[in-house]
Amino acid sequence: MNDLCCDIGFKSINHTGEQLCGDHVDIAEQEDGSTVIVLADGLGSGVKASILSTLTSKIISTMLAAGLSLEECVETIAATLPVCSVRGVAYSTFTILRIIQNRTAEVIQYDNPHVILLRDDANWDYPRQEMSIGGKQIYRSVIRLQENDVFIAMSDGCPHAGIGVGYNFGWKREDIISYMEAMNLCGYSAKLLSTMLVDECDRLYGEKPGDDATSCVVRMRRRVPMNMLFGPPGNRDDTDRMMSLFFAKEGKHIICGGTTSSLAAKWLNKPLRPSLNYEGDIPPIAKLEGVDLVTEGVITVNRVVQYAQDFIGDNTCYDEWSNHKDGASLISQLLFEEATDINFYVGRAINPAHQNPDLPINFSIKMNLVQELSAALQKMGKRIKVSYF
């Protein structure tokens, strides 16, 4: 393994008036550390298209991840998909991105707009091999990966955006490429890049999309480790052990919790300087030499969990946390955007002051917060390790 990893993000918008999306993205991890990402676009829109694309992406990702050949996958799909009663065909287009041990990418494309690859911040026209499987014309490419390679897969709803509204022939591929080249220069995450592409499509459609539109972005980036300390150890004698393990780790260090940061300050023998600058309703942060970020505990982390769950869902709070400087926003920026590998050091100490029934915080909530946060971060594709003390 090298020190690259893939940052994957996708977003869909539905055909106007439909509650379900006819496009589907499925991601499966293989045991050898490879990832299979499938973007499928079912024929038509609504329920029928949704079933077709969900089946297609799920079958392909599961079968490929289990090591079966592409031919078998395509045959299985052809034999499995229900036939559309209106059009008399079973049809779902697909794009497969297979990232093998973060070294090589295999791109397999069937009838979707071709994947855009940005390398060294510019469009790179990668070689494609044409092949025929079960009468279907399929393109296959094998690409050696580099840091900052950005793959942009789309359903045809993206290049069709704006037909008859803003443009005669939709959003041209060259124009999508130059738009994404410009956005990519800002160093945005995969989730944000896919969101921006699809939001622009929505705008071109006059916010009444004439087709389901989906984009899935895979960005090859260097691994960035990060460490977060939360809560004092259950047994105070373990403080030294907890602190030495925490501070020995490479990467940035975040400390959450008043008592916890006081213990860290004592261990580092540096003064802890809480600020009195409030931004929003999150308690202020503090400064401590040798630590990248010091915040209050449960209230702040509770907000981070809310942001994390929103981020993997509708991503409606992005503007709230991406630009602010309060503790919860700063943690979110570090964990969601910057980090790829996160080590949690969680203390099991029970704060006697929090066992007051009048307070909306208690020990079990604190332990749940860590579990919910690590589950959400895992869904963002991050590697999480939690150690309890």
Place this chain on the structure above:
Amino acid sequence: MKITVCIGSSCHIKGSRPVVEQLQALIAENDLGDRIELGGTFCMGKCQQGVCVTVDGALFSVSPESVKEFFEKQVKAKLA
């Protein structure tokens, strides 16, 4: 004179933010900015008595409602 307000979780919920803001306003109103150093601290371990405020080391329990009274008695009176 040094006034420290606890901004730990428990005191935060009990209202350390309005306490800090009122103190900042009162200090400015009375033109005492050069005589008082207002600071924050994390948990003092006296959460039951929150919001915890210390004046030169002496602990007081203050609420957003009682800040004004606290300021008159414990701060202004002592500086006069």
